Amino acid sequence: MTPSEIRTAVRTLQAQGHSLREISRLLALSRNTVRRILRAPDRPVTEGTACDEATLATVKARFEQARGNVVRVRELLAEDGLEVSYSTLTRWVREADLRGPPRRAGEYQFVPGQEMQHDTSPHRVRFMPADKPLTVQCAGLVLAYSRRLFIQYYPRFTRFEAKAFLLEAARFMAGVCPVCVIDNTSVLRAAGAGADAVVAPEMAAFARTLGFRFRAHRVGNPERKGRIERPFAYVETNFLAGRDFADFDDLNRQAVDWCRNVANRKPKQALGMSPDAAYLIERPHLMPLPDALPPVYELLERVVDLYGYVSV
Numbered sequence: 329m330t331p332s333e334i335r336t337a338v339r340t341l342q343a344q345g346h347s348l349r350e351i352s353r354l355l356a357l358s359r360n361t362v363r364r365i366l367r368a369p370d371r372p373v374t375e376g377t378a379c380d381e382a383t384l385a386t387v388k389a390r391f392e393q394a395r396g397n398v399v400r401v402r403e404l405l406a407e408d409g410l411e412v413s414y415s416t417l418t419r420w421v422r423e424a425d426l427r428g429p430p431r432r433a434g435e436y437q438f439v440p441g442q443e444m445q446h447d448t449s450p451h452r453v454r455f456m457p458a459d460k461p462l463t464v465q466c467a468g469l470v471l472a473y474s475r476r477l478f479i480q481y482y483p484r485f486t487r488f489e490a491k492a493f494l495l496e497a498a499r500f501m502a503g504v505c506p507v508c509v510i511d512n513t514s515v516l517r518a519a520g521a522g523a524d525a526v527v528a529p530e531m532a533a534f535a536r537t538l539g540f541r542f543r544a545h546r547v548g549n550p551e552r553k554g555r556i557e558r559p560f561a562y563v564e565t566n567f568l569a570g571r572d573f574a575d576f577d578d579l580n581r582q583a584v585d586w587c588r589n590v591a592n593r594k595p596k597q598a599l600g601m602s603p604d605a606a607y608l609i610e611r612p613h614l615m616p617l618p619d620a621l622p623p624v625y626e627l628l629e630r631v632v633d634l635y636g637y638v639s640v
Contacts, residue, residue, distance in 0.1 A: 334355065334357070334365070335365050335368075337355060338351055338355065338357075338362055338365045338366065339365070339366070341354065341355075342366060348362055348363065348366075379420045379423070379424070383410065383420075384420070384424060386405065386408060386410065387401065387405070387417070387420055387421070387424070387426075388424065388426065390404040390405055390408075391421065391426050396426075396427065398414070398417055398418055398421060399414070401417060401421075402414055402417050405417070435554075435598075436472075436552070436554070436555075438472040438473045439473060439613075440473045440474070440609055440610035440612075440613040441473070441505055441506075441610055441612075441613025441614050441615070442472060442473060442505060442506075442507070443472040443473075443505050443506075443507045443508075443509060444469060444470065444471050444472060444501075444504065444505040444507070444508050444509075444540070445469070445470050445472055445508065445509045445510075445553040445555045445556040446467070446468065446469045446494070446497075446508050446509070446510050446553075446556060447467075447468055447510065447511060447553060447556045447557060447560075448465050448466060448467045448468070448485050448513070448515075449465075449466045449468070449560040449563075450463050450464070450465060450466070451463070451464055451465075451466045451481070451560075451563070451564060451568060452464075453481065453568060453573060453579065454572070454573070455573050455574065455575060455579075456572045456573065456574055464481050464482065464483055464576075464579075465481065465482045465483070465484060465485040465489075466479055466480075466481055466560065466563060467479065467480050467481070467482060467485060467489070467490075467493045468556050468559060468560065468563075469493070469494070469497040469501075469508075469556065470555045470556045470559065471501060471505065471603075471607065471610055471614075472505070472509075472555050473606065473609075473610045474599075474603050474604075474606035474607040474609065474610040475555060475596060475598075475599065475603045475606065476501065476592050476603040476604065476606070476607045476610075477559050477587055477591050477592060477603065478496070478497045478500045478501065478584075478587055479559075479563060479567075479583050479587060480493050480496060480497075480580050480583060480584075481576060481579050481580055481583060482576070483576065485515060486515060486626075487515055487516070487528065487530060487531060487626075487627075488624070488625070488626040490515055490516060490531065491531075491534050491622075491624045491625075492624045494534070494535070494538065495538070495621060495622070495624055498538050498617055499617070500584070500587075501614065502611065502614070502617070503611065503614025503615055503616055503617060504538055504539050504540045504614060504615050504617070505540060505614065505615070506539070506540050506541070506615060507540060507541060507543050508535065508540050508541070508542050508543070509542075509543050509544075509545055509552060509553045510542050510543070510544055510545070510553070511544065511545060511550065511553065512525060512544050512545075512547055515531075516528060516531050516542055517544060521544065521547050522544055522545065522546040522547050523544075523546070525544035527541075527542045527544075530627055534622055537618065537621075537622040538617065538618070538621075538622065539615040539616075539617070539618065540615070559591070562591070563591075566586075566590065566591075567582075567583065567586045567590075567591075591603070592604045592607070
């Protein structure tokens with residue numbers, strides 16, 4: 329029996345004239361437990377109480393007012409004079425399907441050489457000897473099939489840094505996949521979003537020279553590039569934890585060493601092997617890099633006057 333059924337049974341037997349000893353024997357409860365149940369006041373709403381239509385209407389109104397926060401809903405109901413336990417309230421919310429159906433969950437499957445994913449994340453890094461935390465941008469790229477990871481850090485992340493990073497990532501992977509999935513960042517995108525995103529011409533040309541193209545995922549769907557989303561937390565808790573860095577050169581040098589010797593050598597349960605082992609399967613399917621790699625430069629617009637002077 330549930331706790332509410334036990335309390336009801338104890339009180340029913342007492343009302344029928346049974347002694348404390350008989351109640352204890354019939355329900356296989358200790359006498360102290362029976363005494364405690366009998367001494368406790370009746371609850372206005374018990375765990376097994378059904379929710380009538382009037383109460384449900386109030387719960388729905390308060391649920392909408394509290395924006396789905398059940399703890400706050402319980403407080404608002406208490407202000408209305410309705411005392412209800414948290415477990416009962418969550419059961420009512422669940423039975424009334426107030427939260428709606430759960431979000432679909434699953435995992436994308438990729439074949440070797442099908443896709444790579446790129447994203448950035450702000451991280452707090454301490455540089456010695458100042459030992460002051462500084463917010464820097466961690467750029468990451470991962471091969472979707474083998475999950476081989478490459479990261480680098482930059483004080484900012486503009487299209488210039490994006491080109492430098494993508495070139496280093498392509499060298500690290502010794503090839504590229506034909507598609508690189510990104511979010512809807514303005515660093516790489518000129519207009520639109522999702523399937524209608526227009527990649528900035530200079531970034532599209534740079535990617536085309538390396539042999540791939542960008543594809544932006546749907547807005548509000550970060551799971552589409554979950555292969556690169558999840559490693560950022562691992563980077564913060566494993567790579568950054570307990571390490572000292574002199575400058576950005578030292579930081580990025582250690583980041584590459586960590587990718588080679590830690591992140592990509594650690595076996596992953598989903599793969600059944602390490603990313604490096606899976607990379608051996610994927611590498612023959614990657615598109616080779618061109619003999620002449622594209623130059624990395626920052627495109628700036630300047631006005632030249634009639635006398636040949638440039639305004640910077």
